[in-house]
Amino acid sequence: MIHTQLYIDGQWQAPVAGGKRAILSPADETVIAQAAEGTRDDARLAIAAARRAFDGPWRDSTIRERAKLLNKIAELIDRDAENLARLESLNTGKTITESRTDMGDIAATFRYFAGLVASESGAVNEAPHHVISRTLREPVGVCGLITPWNYPLLQAAWKIAPALGAGNTVIVKPSNLTPLTTHRFAELLAELDLPEGVFNLVTGGAEVGAELAENHDVDLVSFTGGAYAGESIMKAATGNFKRIGLELGGKNPNIVFADADLDTAVDYALNAAFFHAGQVCSAGSRLMVEDAIYDEFIARLAERLPRIVIGNGFHAETQMGPVQSAAQHEKILKLVQMGVAEGARLVHGGKRPEGAVYEKGFWLEPTLLADVSAGMKIAKEEIFGPVITAERFTSEEQVLRLANDTPYGLAAAVWTKDLDKANRMSRALRFGTVWVNDYHPYFPEAPWGGYKASGIGRELSRIGLDEYTELKHSYINLAPKPMGWFGA
């Protein structure tokens, strides 16, 4: 049994109120850990420690030291990648192959930001000879980093790497459903000789996140999660006008034109929607297929769905694991039922798979709801589970209008061999990422984030580092003398 603690001011400690939370395996509901459940009091201690560290020794850290730190973290992730991957699969239920990919991406993220930080330099501006004018990038200060349960350590890495690299101090708050890999990450950082208070971990629920959002000693909150919490963080942040970054949900159209390579588009439609059991903010859960190939597309999916191997993420043959929690399981089933009540056709799934191994745990069959129309609730709401809703369209103009008619704007994909159409669609779709003839790839070098209600700001890329910096104009007059504007 794993027991976790909080990491505050360079010390491992129990929560002030002694709180604990049982962490369940989503595969069989066994208790795999007792995690420290912090409260506002613990968040305040961590904020104070982060403040002291920011106002103290960390302020003088150099970009070379910080780039070295990020590279060292990447080495530690590589060293412990297999253990971290196993822990991630244990806690989230995702397949071990997916978790191994996550760990590779996490190390790459730290290395990418190490390189970027190392190349940082201010700019010297054109100015009179007796003046030195510089544009400088400085850290924002104390950063609260709040992460969700679907990609626990990956989402944390996207925030921690640029935040520390830019010279900030951090308090990390993972989801209290999936704190284990972030806790293990804190153990790795404790191996390094970071000044106390630079990195703090406070596990716990919404109240810890709310304290980070409200506390005036926090200068920036970066949050990945749902719209409901995002809204409350945005409101709370007005208290001291702290900087916010929000990575929220999505309802992502996967648009297939009749001229697409059908075999590939069908194959990717499965990957887009069922990777990590659909618990991906950019999941291609809203399938939109052109009229001429719609029936064949649905038939081909119907043939593939029963062949998807659902099971324990540690088994080599498993292609899809369970969903994260009982609450999520119930929510997804309700949305599927609502879809059927609205008139959608249930082609496959919509229930717990049969068999003794699926009686415990949060299992769902991969589900296909066909003949969905844009007005239905299931075509609008984020389902965040292994469910495809399929709509038929008849023209480019129509599908563009329907795809953009959503409050979200995270990701979209287009399948066509017509490059002109691909280009038109990429430009016209109002989403932060638009893939053509592919689904899901992202790179640390490219920005990630959403239009509209999918968020504010961007992670990864140069912009993802800039989000953790303040810009300063430094003006030094080397030869001051009276100006005489108001006479002698």
Ligand code: NAD
């Ligand atoms: P959630 O909003 O319930 O929780 C996210 C985090 O916020 C957790 O750590 C939680 O404890 C904390 N939290 C909850 N209420 C809070 C509050 N009022 N104040 C401060 N913190 C609070 O989200 P979730 O269920 O963990 O994650 C699923 C959601 O995350 C989905 O909507 C998904 O689309 C989104 N997501 C988005 C991205 C992206 O890059 N845009 C990536 C992953 C997940």
